Structures are given as structure tokens and as C-alpha cells.
Amino acid sequence: MRVRLLLLALLSAPFSGQALAQEAAHEAAQDDAAPFQAFLAEVRTAATERGISATTLDTVLPSIRIHRRAVEADRSQAEFVDTYENYLRRVSPRRIERGRQLMAEHGEMIRRVAADYRVQPRFIAAIIGLESDYGTYPISEPLFDVVATLAFDGRRGAQFRAQLLAALEIVDKGLATPAEMKSSWAGALGVPQFTPTNVLEIAVDYDKDGHIDLWKVGPDVIASVANYLRRFGWESDQTWGREVTLPPGGEDTLAAPMSEGESPPRLCRSYESLGAFRGLRDWQELGVRDKEGGDLPTRNLPAALIVGDRGDDRGYLVYRNFCSIMRYNPAFRYALSVGLLADAIG
Numbered sequence: 001m002r003v004r005l006l007l008l009a010l011l012s013a014p015f016s017g018q019a020l021a022q023e024a025a026h027e028a029a030q031d032d033a034a035p036f037q038a039f040l041a042e043v044r045t046a047a048t049e050r051g052i053s054a055t056t057l058d059t060v061l062p063s064i065r066i067h068r069r070a071v072e073a074d075r076s077q078a079e080f081v082d083t084y085e086n087y088l089r090r091v092s093p094r095r096i097e098r099g100r101q102l103m104a105e106h107g108e109m110i111r112r113v114a115a116d117y118r119v120q121p122r123f124i125a126a127i128i129g130l131e132s133d134y135g136t137y138p139i140s141e142p143l144f145d146v147v148a149t150l151a152f153d154g155r156r157g158a159q160f161r162a163q164l165l166a167a168l169e170i171v172d173k174g175l176a177t178p179a180e181m182k183s184s185w186a187g188a189l190g191v192p193q194f195t196p197t198n199v200l201e202i203a204v205d206y207d208k209d210g211h212i213d214l215w216k217v218g219p220d221v222i223a224s225v226a227n228y229l230r231r232f233g234w235e236s237d238q239t240w241g242r243e244v245t246l247p248p249g250g251e252d253t254l255a256a257p258m259s260e261g262e263s264p265p266r267l268c269r270s271y272e273s274l275g276a277f278r279g280l281r282d283w284q285e286l287g288v289r290d291k292e293g294g295d296l297p298t299r300n301l302p303a304a305l306i307v308g309d310r311g312d313d314r315g316y317l318v319y320r321n322f323c324s325i326m327r328y329n330p331a332f333r334y335a336l337s338v339g340l341l342a343d344a345i346g
């Protein structure tokens with residue numbers, strides 16, 4: 001059927017390439033209609049078992065549509081590995097400046113929340129700055145369409161099915177309205193880019209209005225980000241790590257894998273590629289120096305070394321809090337950019 005329609009389309013002179021693509025997309029959606037409806041019926045059963053009300057299901061489920069572009073975006077999500085230098089350009093003077101503006105505008109609330117959750121204010125500002133450019137990125141995809149399509153599509157079906165059920169529960173609990181549930185292409189909600197399960201487990205209704213408002217920078221966003229770090233073991237008497245200078249050849253000689261019997265901080269055990277944790281005193285003895293070439297701090301914190309780009313004598317010694325940031329997004333480059341932006345915001 002689809003082939004024949006496409007052929008017809010090809011034969012009709014006025015069809016532009018775009019019209020053809022639309023036709024194909026329409027056809028693909030049609031093809032999936034029956035299985036997709038069966039999938040939604042199965043979701044309805046699971047949601048009912050979870051205690052989600054019929055009213056919520058009647059409101060949300062019939063309006064869910066297949067969102068082809070979410071699948072395309074998901075498949076094209078590049079596993080592209082950028083250089084540190086390029087990636088860290090997102091810690092730009094503009095972003096630093098806007099972080100300072102955020103602190104000027106919301107500083108009182110950020111400091112209050114920071115004290116409650118024992119997380120230094122600059123890290124809250126930096127995460128908001130990197131996740132959604134301080135809430136200015138357009139985050140406008142329909143969450144239910146996105147997660148239902150990705151759950152149906154299969155590549156990470158089970159994961160997104162869990163997110164779909166969590167999203168239904170958010171609406172059922174009145175924490176957000178269906179119309180508010182706007183996300184990225186990957187189904188991450190609002191300014192802090194929380195998954196629906198994050199919203200249920202970690203987000204905070206800080207102003208206690210019964211609603212979790214993740215769609216503008218305010219008390220709920222600020223407290224939710226702080227609670228995320230708190231939940232994953234943040235230590236407020238430490239920082240994330242620091243940029244360092246490596247001795248000549250250090251990028252090869254110092255990047256040691258974890259040896260047998262060596263134990264990284266508990267929080268960091270899932271990140272084996274960080275390599276060995278050593279005390280700052282050991283790193284000092286091995287010739288690592290601070291960014292300006294001076295001695296490392298005397299507090300003997302356990303730290304792992306990220307060597308950065310080849311041919312660059314810059315590296316990073318990271319402490320256990322670095323692993324809390326990795327829980328937000330498990331990429332060294334991401335966690336480094338949070339730390340560096342936080343320090344630059346000050």
C-alpha cells in the first residue's frame with residue numbers, strides 16, 4: 001500500500017520532495033495506527049493497575065499521537081565524541097555572564113535552597129545554565145507523544161514505557177497539567193530536564209502550592225536541582241575538582257586504571273573509567289600542579305585524573321562530588337562543564 005502510494009506520488013508532477021516526505025510520514029503513521037492503539041490499550045491496563053484514575057487516562061490517552069520526529073531524533077542522537085576543548089566552549093563568557101545574572105535575580109532563593117539542601121549555590125546555577133541555558137531553550141515537544149512513541153518504537157521501549165507511566169502519574173497526582181507536560185525530543189521535562197520518574201522521585205514542590213513547576217526558573221526548579229545533587233551524595237564541604245597542569249608525558253604515565261583491591265569513593269564505583277583515586281598528596285608527588293603551576297591544596301582529598309585532550313598538558317583532578325554531577329548526565333565532559341561553569345559564576 002505504502003509503496004503504491006509513493007509511486008503514485010512520484011508520478012504526479014506537482015508533488016515536491018517535501019510533499020513526498022509528508023506523504024511517507026503520513027503513511028508510516030497510518031501503518032502503525034492499529035498496533036499503536038493496541039499498545040495504548042495495554043498501557044491503560046498497566047496504568048490502571050498502578051492506581052491511575054480513569055479520568056486521567058480518558059483525558060490523556062486518546063490525545064496521544066505518534067511523534068515520528070522523536071524517533072528520528074532518538075536514532076540520530078550522536079554518540080559523537082567531541083574534544084574537551086570544543087565541548088567546554090559551552091562554558092562561554094556569555095553563559096558565565098548569564099549565570100551571574102541568574103544569581104543577581106534569584107540569589108536569595110538559591111541561597112536559601114542551597115542552605116536547606118547543603119549544596120553550594122553556584123552548582124545549582126551551573127546545572128540550570130547547562131540544561132536549558134537558564135530556562136531560555138524552547139522546551140516545547142509534547143511529552144506524552146514523545147515518550148509513548150519511544151516506548152512503542154522499541155529501541156529503549158521498556159525504559160520509555162516506565163517514563164510514560166510515571167508521566168501519567170504526575171498528571172494524576174495533579175503535580176502538572178497535561179498541557180504543561182512539555183519536554184525535549186528525549187522526553188526530558190522543563191528547565192532542569194528531569195525525566196518523569198525524576199519528577200516523581202526527586203522534584204520538589206518547594207513553594208508548597210501542590211504543583212511542581214519545572215517550566216520556569218523559580219523555587220521548584222531550584223530546589224529540585226539541589227535535591228538531585230543531595231540525593232546522589234553531594235558533600236557541601238567539598239568542590240567538584242579542579243583544572244590541573246600535567247608534568248611532561250603525564251597524559252600517558254598518570255592515567256592509571258584502578259588496580260586490584262583499590263577502592264574508589266562509593267559514589268564513584270559505577271564510573272570505572274575514571275581510573276585510580278589517589279590522595280592529592282600523591283598527585284602532587286607525581287608532578288601534577290594546579291592550573292597556574294602552583295602546589296595542589298594540602299587537604300588530602302581522594303581524586304581521579306581526567307587527562308583531557310591529547311597533546312594538551314591540561315587535565316582535571318576530580319573529587320567525589322564529580323560523581324554526583326555524573327548522575328545528572330553520565331559524561332565526563334558534561335560534569336566538567338558544570339564544575340567549570342560553577343567556578344566561573346563564583
Ligand SMILES: [Ca+2]
Nearest residue numbers: 205207209211
Ligand atoms: Ca510548587
